[in-house]
Amino acid sequence: MADDNCIFCQISDGQDPNSVLEVETDEFVIFQDIKPASEHHYLAVTKKHYASLKDLNKTHDQLVQRMESALKEFLAGKGIPIDDALFGFHLPPFITVKHLHMHAIAPRTQMTFLSRLIFRPSVWFKTADEARSYISEKE
Numbered sequence: 805m806a807d808d809n810c811i812f813c814q815i816s817d818g819q820d821p822n823s824v825l826e827v828e829t830d831e832f833v834i835f836q837d838i839k840p841a842s843e844h845h846y847l848a849v850t851k852k853h854y855a856s857l858k859d860l861n862k863t864h865d866q867l868v869q870r871m872e873s874a875l876k877e878f879l880a881g882k883g884i885p886i887d888d889a890l891f892g893f894h895l896p897p898f899i900t901v902k903h904l905h906m907h908a909i910a911p912r913t914q915m916t917f918l919s920r921l922i923f924r925p926s927v928w929f930k931t932a933d934e935a936r937s938y939i940s941e942k943e
C-alpha cells in the first residue's frame with residue numbers, strides 16, 4: 805500500500821521525524837502544510853495512496869466527509885473560526901504531491917494574492933462540497 809518514494813505515504817505512516825501528526829485516524833492523518841497559504845494551513849492525508857481526487861468514486865463520499873469534519877473539528881479545537889476557512893483539493897496537473905490531500909486554510913480572507921490564485925475554486929481546485937459532488941458522479 806505504501807509507496808516508498810511518496811512523502812505523504814511516509815508521513816501518514818509516521819515515518820517522517822520532521823512531521824508532527826496532529827490527528828490520526830484509521831483512514832487519514834492531519835498535519836501542518838509546510839508552505840502555509842494563510843496563518844493556519846493543515847492537510848488531511850489518507851493513509852491509503854490515492855494519486856488524486858480522480859482516483860476516488862462515489863464509494864468514497866463518507867471518507868471525504870470524515871476528512872472535512874475532522875479538519876473542522878481540529879481547527880475549532882484550536883479556536884480558529886471555521887466560517888472563514890477554505891477546505892478543498894487540487895486536481896492534476898496542479899498538484900505538488902501526487903497523494904490525495906485535503907487542504908484546510910484559515911483565515912480565508914487573509915490569504916496572499918498568489919495563494920488566492922492557487923486555491924481559487926475552479927476547474928483545478930475543488931472545495932470539499934464540489935469534490936463530493938464530483939466523485940458522486942463516478943462509479
Ligand SMILES: [Zn+2]
Nearest residue numbers: 810813853903
Ligand atoms: Zn502516497
Ligand SMILES: [Zn+2]
Nearest residue numbers: 893894899900
Ligand atoms: Zn494541494
